[in-house]
Ligand SMILES: Nc1ncnc2c1ncn2[C@@H]1O[C@H](COP(=O)(O)OP(=O)(O)OP(=O)(O)O)[C@@H](O)[C@H]1O
């Protein structure tokens with residue numbers, strides 16, 4: 130969502146010439162996020178978002194775009210990928226696989242209310258139920274092995290204290306991974322900046338590029354760690370609101386309740402490490418908003434304390 134790849138007006142005009150979406154009248158880079166380059170594009174027919182994928186290739190993206198298309202054609206909350214005149218969804222711009230989606234209304238929120246936490250919980254359950262019958266070929270990138278792989282990339286940059294904390298948590302997670310938890314397709318990154326609200330109501334769910342097959346509880350934990358946090362402190366009232374929204378559509382099983390704290394810990398560790406990996410990768414971007422890895426270290430410590438309280 131930072132802008133890594135520049136696009137000139139001429140390139141954009143030529144690119145949109147392949148579609149039946151009107152003529153480009155305006156465009157601007159979107160600075161949020163860290164993975165891909167995005168432009169908001171206004172044409173004579175409507176508003177679109179252009180995404181240039183910085184790391185994934187067409188083959189890797191095919192299942193995700195198929196998922197988006199399935200969701201986007203059924204529910205207006207999801208971005209609907211647009212096909213060009215030859216019925217292709219993924220084209221090439223500046224050497225990057227590129228997708229055009231309808232631009233959804235609304236804005237992301239910084240401080241969600243209890244009601245907005247409840248709404249995101251309900252939408253997450255809806256997403257899980259809507260994709261129940263899908264087999265999705267992308268394996269989890271949140272399980273213990275994936276977290277260990279992230280750790281190995283940054284291990285040498287860490288303080289002795291942080292290394293000890295991470296190794297202790299990895300040991301705990303390895304001992305308690307539970308394959309019997311229910312699951313299917315997960316969004317994998319449902320942070321506040323990946324949801325839009327208009328007039329207090331949820332109007333969009335974005336960014337399916339981290340979707341994978343995993344436990345649904347993982348998705349709840351990833352989402353809760355971002356939505357239920359005020360000034361760095363985990364807000365259990367917000368967690369209760371999020372879960373109550375979720376459980377209106379899919380009540381959690383006893384085993385999911387038992388593993389809730391462990392999943393919150395796993396998700397904290399995973400995003401602490403993924404942000405550190407990004408921090409040390411030094412990727413140059415024209416527009417970028419760096420994300421603080423240590424927010425998730427603090428959250429991990431809080432969840433560990435809560436487990437022993
Ligand atoms: N269909 C859309 N409608 C409205 N805004 C959108 C749409 N797609 C993307 N955006 C805007 O672009 C931003 C970046 O999109 P997205 O989250 O999909 O990108 P990303 O680079 O994969 O992000 P991340 O770093 O979180 O993985 C969003 O936060 C939102 O502001």
Ligand SMILES: N[C@@H](CCO)C(=O)O
Nearest residue numbers: 163318320400404420
């Ligand atoms: N949402 C992630 C970035 C994309 O995976 C974060 O805030 O670290």
